Amino acid sequence: MKRRFVPLASALVVFCAVVATAAGIERREEGNLVIEGIPDIPGRIVERMRQYNNTRSAGLIDWDAEGSGLYVSTRFGETSQIHYVARAGGARSQLTFFDEPVSGAAVCPDPFRPGFLFAKDVGGGENYQIFRFDRQTGVSTMLTDGESRNGGQVWSNRGDRFAFYSTKRNGRDWDILVASPDSPEEARPVVAEGGVWYPVEWSPDDTRLIVGRYVSANESYAYVLDVESGALAAIAPSTGPVAFGNAVWSQDGDAVFFSSDEETEFKKLRRWDVAAERSTVITGDIDWDVEGLAISPAAGMIAFTANEDGIDQLYLLDTETLARERIDEAPTGLIGRLRFDPAGERLAFTVYEATSPGDVFVLRIADRSIERWTESEVGGLDTGRFVSPELVRYPTFDETNGARRTIPAFYYRPEGEGPFPVVVDIHGGPEGQERPRFDPRVQYLANELGIAVLAPNVRGSSGYGKTYLALDNGFKREDSVRDIGALLDWIEARPELDASRVCVMGGSYGGYMVYAAMEHYNDRLRAGIDVVGISNFVTFLENTREYRRDLRRVEYGDERDPEMRAFLEKISPTTNAHLITKPMLIVQGLNDPRVPASEAEQMLAAIRANGGEAWYLLARDEGHGFRKKTNRDRYVHSVILFLETWMLD
DSSP states (O other): OHHHHHHHHHHHHHHHHHHHHHTTOOEEEETTEEEESOOOOOHHHHHHHHHHHTOOOEEEEEEOTTSSOEEEEEESSSSEEEEEEOSTTOOEEEOOOOSSOEEEEEEOSOTTSOEEEEEEOSTTOOOOEEEEEETTTTEEEEOSOSSSOEEEEEEOTTSSOEEEEEOTTTSSSBEEEEEOTTOGGGOEEEEOOSSEEEEEEEOTTSSEEEEEEEEETTEEEEEEEETTTOOEEESSOOSSOOOEEEEEEOTTSSEEEEEEOTTSSSOEEEEEETTTTEEEESOTTOOSEEEEEEEOSSSSEEEEEEEETTEEEEEEEETTTOOEEEOTTSOSBEEEEEEEOTTSSEEEEEEEETTEEEEEEEEETTTTEEEEOOOOOOTTOOGGGSOOOEEEEEEEEEEETTEEEEEEEEEEOOSSSOOEEEEEEEOSTTTOOOOOOOOHHHHHHHHHSOOEEEEEOOTTOSSSOHHHHTTTSGGGTTHHHHHHHHHHHHHHTOTTEEEEEEEEEEETHHHHHHHHHHHHSGGGOSEEEEESOOSOHHHHHHHSOHHHHHHHHHHHOOTTSHHHHHHHHHHOTTTTGGGOOSOEEEEEETTOSSSOHHHHHHHHHHHHHTTOOEEEEEETTOBSBOOSHHHHHHHHHHHHHHHHHHHOO
């Protein structure tokens, strides 16, 4: 697939260069960046953004095998790498040093084999390979074939084996394999059913695995796999589509705690009795998705989080009585990566807030005290000036339960009376969810440029129930675009907002939404910024990597069906590019396996062919978004200059 994809993108880069030259547009290269139509970045922007661009976050990976220190992910150079923190407030000691970012780390539970597994790709192509880092020698060793996509690595409790998914068999299906770190070439497939499968957790005796099968955002399933025989037994089987969340074994291995939306709008925490094949709902009174989930290895306790209107609430649950306690001592924000220490005495997690970078905290179970383990830098900025968003809801075009449907959005309002220019920031997915976490770009817009930011969760977003999640599927695709039109109405009704200066911005599926909004509401928008966005659903589905294609067909529709193909062509931005008469900034990674670079190139050519204004930034060493600091800085600088040029007159 790689050999076919890269030349296609490269050929289109050459084609667009020819179009740019014919139109008199300067094309230049800066390292791995290709730049067209973007003026030189003024030094004042580079200097003022220096502090914002040098903020950083720390994210929890796990405790070490002894439970004395924590592994975290953070960036001190060009990319995010793995570090070790020995105590609360201690220095972050960097362990991996790669040009490419590392991810998916899993710590070996055997204290006599200190180290961890991690995943790394090349140039953003997402052909992840699994490596083992040996803490004793400091050596990283690749354990996979170097060609297929691999990930989801999960250690056995003894630390002698690990399970992972791989596309090695045919480049399309995600099989589950089990391997020893000492002889990874002998990895044994334990699930090869076709489709997308991944390991979740080993049973306490290491004879079984919880495994998942993903079909779509609205449909996924969980099973108990007998590792030796390969037998699969469904967890809480149902007669209709169900979406599962996280799952963990009970301490005795007799039950599985999991979340799913069976017969409910939201993913409820449940207990599955393996022998009796009986399911018990635990959080029936919490009408929000249960997301994070971890079980104590010693204390008969579960920690879980509920996504309550975009904010996480932490709970502790007694596994015997099923009584729960809300932990109000935890910082308010997004809580991720719950991990108990081996003794079950402390719970580590990451907290992300809108006004401060992500950091790692530890809860002492005995007295419910909270200890902060990392304190990430904010570039010397005054965090007191950072803007905390207001959650608003605006009416849209249709009704639900006899009343006008409302769309939730996070509103970052600058200081002063306005009227403020507005950036509408649209998330990707489409089943993603906009949530209030620290974004230095948003803070710069509000604090330095006086631009208000509205980040909506249009229909199709997760976090608001499975009915809401499915409202944009198939032939209902443009209903989500109409939600943006309703937001423009809301902006017009707000005296502090300037409806004549609105820019739409988004990435991936959010990039499609930008194109579509620019076409549907061209007369109401000043400009648009697309990052790795879909420009034609048919060419996207035909050129996205094979292992993703069927997953995306479930969401967008199957382009092989003539009726659906005609619909997808009709609504695609390339078909309607002539309607865009306002300036665009288009940003793309050449190695993007999800939304190929050809999507950006063909839209760029279509806009320019119609005489439109389009700035273009392409990174040859990036994929689905910019993950390297130098590239990301240049991207953010371009965004700021674009907004200054077209929004701040």
